[in-house]
Amino acid sequence: MRKFTSLLWLQKPVRWSLVFSFASLLISCNSADIPIGVSSLNSRYTEEQPALSGNGRFLAFVSNRNGNQQLLLYDLETESFIPTPGLNRRETIAESPSLSYTGRYICYLTSDQGRQVIALYDRALQKSQVITPAYPSWIRNPDISADGRYVVFESARRGRWDIEVLDRGPTVELDIPDGSIVKDQQFITND
Numbered sequence: 001m002r003k004f005t006s007l008l009w010l011q012k013p014v015r016w017s018l019v020f021s022f023a024s025l026l027i028s029c030n031s032a033d034i035p036i037g038v039s040s041l042n043s044r045y046t047e048e049q050p051a052l053s054g055n056g057r058f059l060a061f062v063s064n065r066n067g068n069q070q071l072l073l074y075d076l077e078t079e080s081f082i083p084t085p086g087l088n089r090r091e092t093i094a095e096s097p098s099l100s101y102t103g104r105y106i107c108y109l110t111s112d113q114g115r116q117v118i119a120l121y122d123r124a125l126q127k128s129q130v131i132t133p134a135y136p137s138w139i140r141n142p143d144i145s146a147d148g149r150y151v152v153f154e155s156a157r158r159g160r161w162d163i164e165v166l167d168r169g170p171t172v173e174l175d176i177p178d179g180s181i182v183k184d185q186q187f188i189t190n191d
Contacts, residue, residue, distance in 0.1 A: 041059075041074055041079070043063070043065045044065075045063060045064040045065040046063070046064040047061055047062070047063045047064075047065075048061065048062050048063075049061055049062045049095060049096060049097060051097045051098050051099050052099065053099040053100065053101060053102060053103035054099070054100065054101035054102070054146045055101055055102055055103075055177065056076070057075060057076055057077050057102070057103065058073060058074065058075060058076065058082070058099055058102075058103030059073070059074045059076055060072070060073050060074075060097035060098075060099050060103070060106055060108075061074070061097065062094065062095050062097065068090070069093050069094065069095070070088040070094060071084070071087055071088060071094040071095075071097055071106070071108055072084075073087075073103065073106065073123075082103075082123075084106075084121065084123065084126075085126050086121070086126050086127055086128050087106070087121045087128055089110075092110050092111055093110065093111060094108050094109070094110050094119075095108065095109050095110075096108055096109045096140065096141055096142055098142055098143045098144045099144070100144050100145070100146060100147065100148040100175035101146040101147065101148075101175050101176070101177065102175050102176075102177060103123065104122065104123050104124055104148065104175040105120055105121070105122060105123070105144055105148040105175055106120070106121040106123070106144075107119070107120050107121075107131075107142045107143070107144035107151055108121070108142065109139070109140065109142060110130075112130055112133070115135075116138060116139055116140070117130045117131075117132050117133065117135065117139070118130070118131050118132045118135075118139060118142045118151060118153060118166075119131065120144070120151070120168075124173075131151065131166065131168070132153075132166070135155070135157075136157060137155050137156045137157040138155070138156045139153050139154065139155050139156075140153065140154050140161075141153055141154050146175070147174040147175055147176060148168070148172065148173075148174055148175040149167065149168050149169075149170075149172050149174060150165055150166065150167055150168065151165075151166040151168065152164065152165050152166070153166070
């Protein structure tokens with residue numbers, strides 16, 4: 001009988017510690033601490049796959065805040081979202097964003113006729129285009145160079161994941177900071 005009594009005595013402190021732990025968890029996760037405005041970075045929905053521009057000003061990420069998965073661009077300096085007309089299309093999923101140096105170019109994965117393709121959004125032209133239209137295998141993890149000329153990604157063309165580099169060509173308009181000098185396809189800042 002004594003063992004049974006001591007066992008009940010031990011259970012009471014355990015119950016109270018669970019109650020206090022649960023109460024402190026509820027207090028620390030106060031919903032008032034979460035910014036929920038239209039221009040706030042985080043929301044009550046899923047935000048994932050962040051990518052930062054080379055200059056550290058812009059953040060691209062995938063969000064589910066409007067009921068469908070979309071790619072959003074946020075200006076960390078002004079703490080506001082940047083409009084990207086033509087980037088998100090209905091009934092398509094955009095994922096794995098990558099930004100050039102000043103965020104002019106956004107490279108991302110999307111689907112085209114059921115296959116994953118890499119698309120490139122030009123903020124200056126407000127236009128998105130597929131840059132791997134008839135790629136013969138699965139692709140993933142695209143990343144764009146700082147100047148926007150090269151895109152690297154993984155492909156399963158040879159039955160395993162390999163790294164491939166796509167050169168957009170020497171005539172592409174490079175994403176360079178204002179006041180920079182272009183020399184041998186590299187930019188040098190005057191800072």
